[in-house]
Every structure is written in structure tokens, then in C-alpha cells.
Amino acid sequence: MSFNIKNNVHWVGKIDWELKKFHGDEYSTHKGSSYNSYLITEDKTALIDTVWEPFSGEFISRLSETVDLKKIDYIIVNHGEVDHSGSLPELMRLIPETPIYCTANGVKSLKGQYHKEWNYKTVKTGDRLNLGSKDLVFVEAAMLHWPDTMFSYLTGDNILFSSDAFGHHYASELMYNDLVDQYELLHECIKYYANILTPFNKMVTKKIQDVTAMNLPLDIICPSHGVMWRKDPAQIIKKYMEWADSYKENQITVIYDSMWNGTRIMAENIVRGIREGDPGVVVKMLKISTGDKNDIITEVFKSKGLIVGSPTVNRGILSGVAGIMEEIKGLGFKGKKGGSFGTYGWSGESVKLLNGLLAESGFEVSDEGLRSQWNPDGDTAAKCFEYGKNFALKA
Numbered sequence: 001m002s003f004n005i006k007n008n009v010h011w012v013g014k015i016d017w018e019l020k021k022f023h024g025d026e027y028s029t030h031k032g033s034s035y036n037s038y039l040i041t042e043d044k045t046a047l048i049d050t051v052w053e054p055f056s057g058e059f060i061s062r063l064s065e066t067v068d069l070k071k072i073d074y075i076i077v078n079h080g081e082v083d084h085s086g087s088l089p090e091l092m093r094l095i096p097e098t099p100i101y102c103t104a105n106g107v108k109s110l111k112g113q114y115h116k117e118w119n120y121k122t123v124k125t126g127d128r129l130n131l132g133s134k135d136l137v138f139v140e141a142a143m144l145h146w147p148d149t150m151f152s153y154l155t156g157d158n159i160l161f162s163s164d165a166f167g168h169h170y171a172s173e174l175m176y177n178d179l180v181d182q183y184e185l186l187h188e189c190i191k192y193y194a195n196i197l198t199p200f201n202k203m204v205t206k207k208i209q210d211v212t213a214m215n216l217p218l219d220i221i222c223p224s225h226g227v228m229w230r231k232d233p234a235q236i237i238k239k240y241m242e243w244a245d246s247y248k249e250n251q252i253t254v255i256y257d258s259m260w261n262g263t264r265i266m267a268e269n270i271v272r273g274i275r276e277g278d279p280g281v282v283v284k285m286l287k288i289s290t291g292d293k294n295d296i297i298t299e300v301f302k303s304k305g306l307i308v309g310s311p312t313v314n315r316g317i318l319s320g321v322a323g324i325m326e327e328i329k330g331l332g333f334k335g336k337k338g339g340s341f342g343t344y345g346w347s348g349e350s351v352k353l354l355n356g357l358l359a360e361s362g363f364e365v366s367d368e369g370l371r372s373q374w375n376p377d378g379d380t381a382a383k384c385f386e387y388g389k390n391f392a393l394k395a
């Protein structure tokens, strides 16, 4: 399928309806995804990015129906990760001399992955590639989300090809932001930001400020995943500015794992207490081992406070809790409060360990957490209730 976007600009990517896990098993894609490749057929013909390797045959076959491959004058690689560059080896076997425009880091990334001496042309911010009456203008966008990333902007049609930025894992043949379910779209966008872009908040803010200062008229944003932003494209830029600024909503999230339900009972009473302390706050209680890691991270991203629970096992915490805490640490959340709780039978180290992990991960931890030996009784349930209430009052 190819799809005309505007004048001589076409979408020639692949919608992956069946994708449920991305980045290996690291990212859940409940709604599938798409690998967006774009073809511009002005006096000169330019192809922006390709699709993931498993779809390379299909991609090249459909691309050949849209354009004579030998007439492609330029290939633009906005970002070298395999979901966008994976079809290059097969394409380059057919048109080996075609120049590939990318950043200096893009060359490193492509050479490192494919070990090919293709006809690389290195570009920097402000460089232009003339296509006839229109130009492609390149803007380096390092760490949105790889060091090699760049944006490409098409003058005349006022289209920003933004690579992974402003993208989302969302399969839809409706193609445009104004045609799809708005709740689903926003949810997939915030999930994408929370799980992938949070560590690069400062770069996101700076890059948006730089691009805004260029005063480029903007009619459409074409990201590398998901639908294109044609209706009020600035809305997703505004969202990114909010999300990059220590984002939090009026929400407290309680995450936990439990071996014999003691820690679960603590969680339930803490949640009751939070509701008492702040009846207006959104409270989410999520079990880690049966939940989806990326959905949990998204809820943490939205929260002003996170309370984590684990029983003590082998003087440590449960492996599922340790795993998600490692992920949370890497994302580098800012401006959130943290608390901890857990049951124990003998030694009881889990709460102290959790508080340490939360502090290391940038959370503001202002109490020692709450431990319960053996199964929680009525007295412990009351302490959990008070803990939750006080946490809500401070958060």
C-alpha cells in the first residue's frame, strides 16, 4: 500500500498489525505499530527511511510499484535503528550507488550494524538537499532518541519528518491523528514518551526550542511510527514540552508483588488511606508480576508519588520488583515522592532496600517506609491506612 500525503509526498511504509512486543521483549505494543517510510517525487526523488527487515521483501516490492527504484536519487536515514534501516541492505543490493544522507553518527550506526561501505553523505543542522522547487532541510536531533537521530523538513509542503519523536506504537489504516480514537492515540504517545524519551527530557526541551526558533511553517508532522499529525500538529509538540518538564498528574501509584498476600493486604490498606488523605487524587494499585511493565512505567510517569511494596526474600526483594526498579532508575524521573512497604517473616530488609532504590532513582523519600512481620493484622492494617493517608497529605 502506498498513500498520498500531500502533493508529491507518499507514505510507503508498513503497518505491523501483529506486533505485540518491540525492542525484543522490552516494549509492549498492544495496538501494533507501523514503520513509516516516505517517498518524495519532486524533480529529484528522495526516500526517507525504510522498514524493519522482516518486511523488506514486501516493502521493496510495493516501493517498486510506486517508483522505478533506479530513479531514487537520494536515501535519507533519519535514524539507523533496525526498525527503520532494516530494509537498507536489500534495497542497496538493487541500487548500490544511491547516496545515503545521514548524520555522522548515522554513518557509525549503519556501518556498525551492516558493515557496508555505502555512498554515505554526512549532513549537519541547516544543510539542505535540493529536490527541484523544494528542499529538504536537515536538523540534527541527537538523543531523540539515539545519538544519530535527525529530523528532515520539506520546504514548500511544510512537512517535518521527525523520526521516532512524536511517534507512537499504534497500527491504523486511518493514517492521520484526527481520524483515530483520541484516547488511544494520547495513551500510546504518553506511553512512548514515558518509556523511551524520559531519560532525554533536557534534550527534548532544547531541540523543540531550537526548531521553534527556526520559524518553519508546519502543516504536517510525519513520525516514524504511528499516524501523521495533520490536525493541529503543534498539539503533540506542546505535549512533549509538558512531558519533558518533570511531568506529573494528581495521581499516586502503588506497585507491589506478594508471595502469600501479606504485602497485597498492606497495599490495599495503603490505597484506602491515600483515598482518605486526598479524596481528589487518582490512585492506581498495580501488581508487578501480573502487570505489563511498560504500562506500569506509564502510570509511574503520570504520578506525583510512587509507593513500592515487596516482601523480604533471601534478605532482598522479589525479582519482579527488582526488575522494574532497575527500569525506573534508568529512566531518571524527577520531582516525585516515594514510599515503600512490605511484609517479612524473619530478617525484614525489603523496605530499607526499596527506600534506597527509590532515593537512588531520584525520588524524594521522607520516611522509613512501613514493615509488617508475618501476616498483617488489624493493627497493621490501621498503620497501613495511616501511612497511605500521610503520604497523600505530603505528596
Ligand code: FEO
Pocket: 079, 081, 082, 083, 084, 145, 146, 164, 224, 225
Ligand atoms: Fe523506531 Fe529508535 O527506532
